[in-house]
Amino acid sequence: MEPSEKYLYKYKGMYFHPEYVTPELIDSLEEFEIRVSDVFLITYPKSGTVWTQNILSLIFHEGHRDETEDIHVIDRVPWLEYNLNKLDYANRPSPRLFTTHLPYYLVPRGLKNKRVKVIYVARNPKDVLVSYFHFSKIVITLEEIPDFNIFMERFLAGKVHSSSWLDHVRGWYDHRDEFSILFLTYEEMIKDLRGVVLRICDFLGKELSEDDLDTVVKKATFENMKEDPRANYETMPGGLLEKDKGHFLRKGTVGDWKNTMTVAQNERFEEVFKEKMKDLPFNYVWNNEEAI
Numbered sequence: 001m002e003p004s005e006k007y008l009y010k011y012k013g014m015y016f017h018p019e020y021v022t023p024e025l026i027d028s029l030e031e032f033e034i035r036v037s038d039v040f041l042i043t044y045p046k047s048g049t050v051w052t053q054n055i056l057s058l059i060f061h062e063g064h065r066d067e068t069e070d071i072h073v074i075d076r077v078p079w080l081e082y083n084l085n086k087l088d089y090a091n092r093p094s095p096r097l098f099t100t101h102l103p104y105y106l107v108p109r110g111l112k113n114k115r116v117k118v119i120y121v122a123r124n125p126k127d128v129l130v131s132y133f134h135f136s137k138i139v140i141t142l143e144e145i146p147d148f149n150i151f152m153e154r155f156l157a158g159k160v161h162s163s164s165w166l167d168h169v170r171g172w173y174d175h176r177d178e179f180s181i182l183f184l185t186y187e188e189m190i191k192d193l194r195g196v197v198l199r200i201c202d203f204l205g206k207e208l209s210e211d212d213l214d215t216v217v218k219k220a221t222f223e224n225m226k227e228d229p230r231a232n233y234e235t236m237p238g239g240l241l242e243k244d245k246g247h248f249l250r251k252g253t254v255g256d257w258k259n260t261m262t263v264a265q266n267e268r269f270e271e272v273f274k275e276k277m278k279d280l281p282f283n284y285v286w287n288n289e290e291a292i
């Protein structure tokens with residue numbers, strides 16, 4: 001079953017939503033003017049994007065940490081290709097923080113000067129699949145596919161928004177030498193959030209006091225983010241979420257795929273993905289017992 005054109009179109013090998021992204025915009029991003037102080041967060045959807053957005057916002061903005069500023073993370077670390085709140089990116093003060101789901105070959109050329117810091121977060125693709133499946137039910141501009149089996153086949157074929165998980169992760173990993181890039185996984189964030197925040201700070205050359213570090217870690221926990229209107233995405237622009245159907249911050253756990261996928265579905269998933277993932281260094285995300 002092919003994706004409906006109402007929700008998806010393909011451009012330069014990548015599926016985009018027609019309402020938010022035009023081919024002209026994608027083309028223009030190649031020349032997007034980069035500052036060396038910019039920081040880019042890059043993810044495949046449902047891999048821990050908003051979590052890391054929140055962490056970056058907390059690291060960089062005292063007013064977020066001490067709650068004196070009421071600015072949503074979508075405005076602190078906005079999407080490069082989905083400028084939902086029409087921010088003036090060219091005139092934002094430095095350091096600018098951006099988020100993107102773009103593949104390595106569509107990001108601004110300036111990222112390749114190796115001076116711009118890029119953080120890539122990957123997550124076990126089975127958990128990504130399940131999170132994506134639930135997400136498609138609550139976002140009004142995503143095609144809702146009630147049958148998990150059909151959704152999984154679309155996911156495996158890369159016929160979803162942002163295309164194939166495998167191509168995304170592999171592309172960024174195989175081209176890592178062209179960027180100044182820190183790879184993180186959702187699973188290690190779950191296992192040792194403080195350690196990951198420290199690694200991010202180290203990578204970005206940010207020094208936080210112990211108290212500030214504690215605050216970042218505390219405010220980035222699932223429970224606290226769920227209660228924080230600046231970070232829980234309950235009020236997405238344009239009323240994108242159908243709140244009575246579920247929440248953006250849904251479960252926030254590792255291994256939830258086991259509650260959804262049948263043995264046969266897991267076998268099918270592994271048949272398509274496992275061999276192709278073999279030489280990726282993220283093998284540990286494949287098997288949750290090994291990850292935790």
Ligand SMILES: Nc1ncnc2c1ncn2[C@@H]1O[C@H](COP(=O)(O)OS(=O)(=O)O)[C@@H](OP(=O)(O)O)[C@H]1O
Pocket residue numbers: 043044045046047048049050051127130131132134135220221222223225248249250251252253256
């Ligand atoms: N603090 C924290 N701790 C643990 N997990 C968290 C946290 N914040 C967000 N999440 C979970 O991340 C999933 C959403 O992924 P993304 O933010 O990448 O989605 S999106 O691409 O921006 O739509 C989604 O995963 P699921 O719960 O499995 O659906 C969120 O719950």
